[in-house]
Amino acid sequence: MDLLIGIFITPFAEMIGLPDLFFQALWDGFVSGTLYGLIALGFVLIFKASGVFNFAQPILVVLAALALISFYKMGVPAWISVVLVLIMFYALAWLIERLILRKLVNTDGNILFMSTVALSFIIIGAAQWIFGGRPSSMIHKELGIPTGSFEWPMFGGGVYFDLLDISAAVVAVILIVCLGLFFSRTKIGRGLRAVADDHQAALSVGISLNQIWVIVWFVAGVVALVTGIFWGARSDVSFALQIIGFKALPVLIIGGFTSVPGAIVGGLMIGIGEKIFEIYWGPLLGSGVEGWFAYFIALGFLLFKPQGLFGDKIIERV
Amino acid sequence: MKKTIISAFVAISTLITTVGMSFGDLLVPVMTYRVGPFAANGTQNANGFVDYLTMLNERDGGIGGVKIKVEECETGYKAEKGVECYESYRGKNPLVHTPNSTGITLQILAKAPEDKTPILTMGYGLSAAAKGETFPWAFNYPTSYFSQMTSILKYIDSQTGLKDQKIGFIFLESGYGREPIPVLEQLAPKFGFEYFLLPVAGKDAQNQSSHWLTVRKEKPDWMIMWGWGVMNPTAVKAAIKSRYPLDRFVGNWWSAGDVDLGPIGEAGKGYKGATFNATGTDFPAVQDVIKHVVSKGLTKTGSEGPGTVLYNRAMWNAALIAEAIKTAQDITGKKEITGEDMRIGLENFVLDEARLKELGFAGMVAPIVGSCKDHEGAGAAFIQQWDGSKWVKITDAIDPMKDIAQEMLTKAAAQYASNNAGWTTQTCN
Numbered sequence: 001m002d003l004l005i006g007i008f009i010t011p012f013a014e015m016i017g018l019p020d021l022f023f024q025a026l027w028d029g030f031v032s033g034t035l036y037g038l039i040a041l042g043f044v045l046i047f048k049a050s051g052v053f054n055f056a057q058p059i060l061v062v063l064a065a066l067a068l069i070s071f072y073k074m075g076v077p078a079w080i081s082v083v084l085v086l087i088m089f090y091a092l093a094w095l096i097e098r099l100i101l102r103k104l105v106n107t108d109g110n111i112l113f114m115s116t117v118a119l120s121f122i123i124i125g126a127a128q129w130i131f132g133g134r135p136s137s138m139i140h141k142e143l144g145i146p147t148g149s150f151e152w153p154m155f156g157g158g159v160y161f162d163l164l165d166i167s168a169a170v171v172a173v174i175l176i177v178c179l180g181l182f183f184s185r186t187k188i189g190r191g192l193r194a195v196a197d198d199h200q201a202a203l204s205v206g207i208s209l210n211q212i213w214v215i216v217w218f219v220a221g222v223v224a225l226v227t228g229i230f231w232g233a234r235s236d237v238s239f240a241l242q243i244i245g246f247k248a249l250p251v252l253i254i255g256g257f258t259s260v261p262g263a264i265v266g267g268l269m270i271g272i273g274e275k276i277f278e279i280y281w282g283p284l285l286g287s288g289v290e291g292w293f294a295y296f297i298a299l300g301f302l303l304f305k306p307q308g309l310f311g312d313k314i315i316e317r318v
Numbered sequence: 319m320k321k322t323i324i325s326a327f328v329a330i331s332t333l334i335t336t337v338g339m340s341f342g343d344l345l346v347p348v349m350t351y352r353v354g355p356f357a358a359n360g361t362q363n364a365n366g367f368v369d370y371l372t373m374l375n376e377r378d379g380g381i382g383g384v385k386i387k388v389e390e391c392e393t394g395y396k397a398e399k400g401v402e403c404y405e406s407y408r409g410k411n412p413l414v415h416t417p418n419s420t421g422i423t424l425q426i427l428a429k430a431p432e433d434k435t436p437i438l439t440m441g442y443g444l445s446a447a448a449k450g451e452t453f454p455w456a457f458n459y460p461t462s463y464f465s466q467m468t469s470i471l472k473y474i475d476s477q478t479g480l481k482d483q484k485i486g487f488i489f490l491e492s493g494y495g496r497e498p499i500p501v502l503e504q505l506a507p508k509f510g511f512e513y514f515l516l517p518v519a520g521k522d523a524q525n526q527s528s529h530w531l532t533v534r535k536e537k538p539d540w541m542i543m544w545g546w547g548v549m550n551p552t553a554v555k556a557a558i559k560s561r562y563p564l565d566r567f568v569g570n571w572w573s574a575g576d577v578d579l580g581p582i583g584e585a586g587k588g589y590k591g592a593t594f595n596a597t598g599t600d601f602p603a604v605q606d607v608i609k610h611v612v613s614k615g616l617t618k619t620g621s622e623g624p625g626t627v628l629y630n631r632a633m634w635n636a637a638l639i640a641e642a643i644k645t646a647q648d649i650t651g652k653k654e655i656t657g658e659d660m661r662i663g664l665e666n667f668v669l670d671e672a673r674l675k676e677l678g679f680a681g682m683v684a685p686i687v688g689s690c691k692d693h694e695g696a697g698a699a700f701i702q703q704w705d706g707s708k709w710v711k712i713t714d715a716i717d718p719m720k721d722i723a724q725e726m727l728t729k730a731a732a733q734y735a736s737n738n739a740g741w742t743t744q745t746c747n
Contacts, residue, residue, distance in 0.1 A: 128352075240524060246521070
């Protein structure tokens, strides 16, 4: 009986009793969700272009954030540092295409996946050699991103809004919308889908595979930079940031590996869902629910809707 | 002819390698993690430890005229890597193992009696290892997690009293984080306080908003943290964001380093932490490391390392090992000692005020004496507070609740021994 009350009555009574906390959880979940969506977007872009899960995406987030801070510490103004990081990512995308992807055209997806695993460890080693292991503070204030917070009083309590969180949510939504439009309305976007479906067929109709790959890896780098700035500002910038990158995996399963809107919807579902579940139902399960909640939902999707909410349904003719 | 030259080369190389490994050096391996999510803290730990022993080589020519060979083995703070590191030293006569992780300690603890190499887990590891009669090969000088938790609770008691207080315990979901929970379980009914647990999985260390929403819901009077790595600054930032009063938030000694609060700066003002070593570069031992190691470029740290919480603590860890080596040399009359000799050294060293002054540690740490029965030592901790730019000591040493801690340690040790059939114990006079 106590269990039933704990599941069906207590959580809702707490939501009604402390509505400000409930709204705070919704807001925090929304912010986390958009940031998860942003991380997932980096994976989606590479997956759309090559049909492979880019294991190196989380370390790109760390690399972008550390490079940005390092340029700034060298005396380069903050926004010029951003430009330098973008140039660096373009060069990296070109190198990856030249040294790895070009050699692996039309090979098995597992080989491409393993190449991203190798790439990830090469970047980790190189970044630790260059930047060291000491954590740094993100330069978000120097970039003009507002900090501080305000309280919105409600129901005798209040909801706290961090300006950094608001900025993160706004930038994430703008970036996602822009990328969604770019890849759905432009020639490059259509080329991207063709490349993902079949490398050889895409080449035969004149699509430049090399150019597409460089563009996509560069855009994934841009997404990594934005992700690194906002996640780095919320905690600090260290190699531990890469762990958060893998939070995108359940988001991708829910939203679909090939869908830009899916990344944001999946992110929001996970972000809001895990907060609400942890606070109101977590105590029944000994807390720490947030650690596995996302994967539990993802498993449900794998069982009943494996292509995710917005993913392409794969039909193979016999 | 060619074959003969190659064979001779191989033979000489093998001989040199074998001689280098087995004789002429005091091999002190140390498990470090300069990579991975805990690298920021692990790097400070590694640097302080290695630099102090390097300083002894540079300044004194080693210990008792024998050079120390410090060998790092990277674990990434992963238990399985730690076991690999441990295995890699079999047959090389390591004097002592320093796992730098409670998870790794738990994995290798049972191997120590078999390999006759002691394990020193300074202020971490299995709390029950404090009972020397049950754990002849494990040491956790100068204090255990059980004792530390009782010291923190004593501090809270001195501030607001413990009765009717609600305490939130946020911890890294691991062997390390769970270690002091039995103390809360036992003391809550005894002192009339209430507590709730907030485990943080390693992968959520940078994403604690749910945990701090729960804190807001539960409205605890005090928060205690057993965190590590990036979990620490994230928790403090989340506490600030949720308007939790930082002067009611106390971290353990692995949750209160410069590396944790430095990036937060002024906003972290008020946060408290336990510790058993002072910070700063004024101590002669730190000055010697700067002079003989850092300024000569024989280190992996920058000038910002020496003097910080974790760097000084790791130096103290290395100094305790060095003192045990010297004690073992004195007792056995041998210069090149073994792990078995080292165990004797760890039970017989005397680091009193006079000896600490001689070593340049006076004022940085409390005196401690090795013992057969008590592998924990004094057990005291003091509380420090972040003033916006540095840690400031705000209490004198707070002794643990010895009667309670000792009773729990004895029980836990007996439990461990009964769970491990044939466990090697010893009798102390």
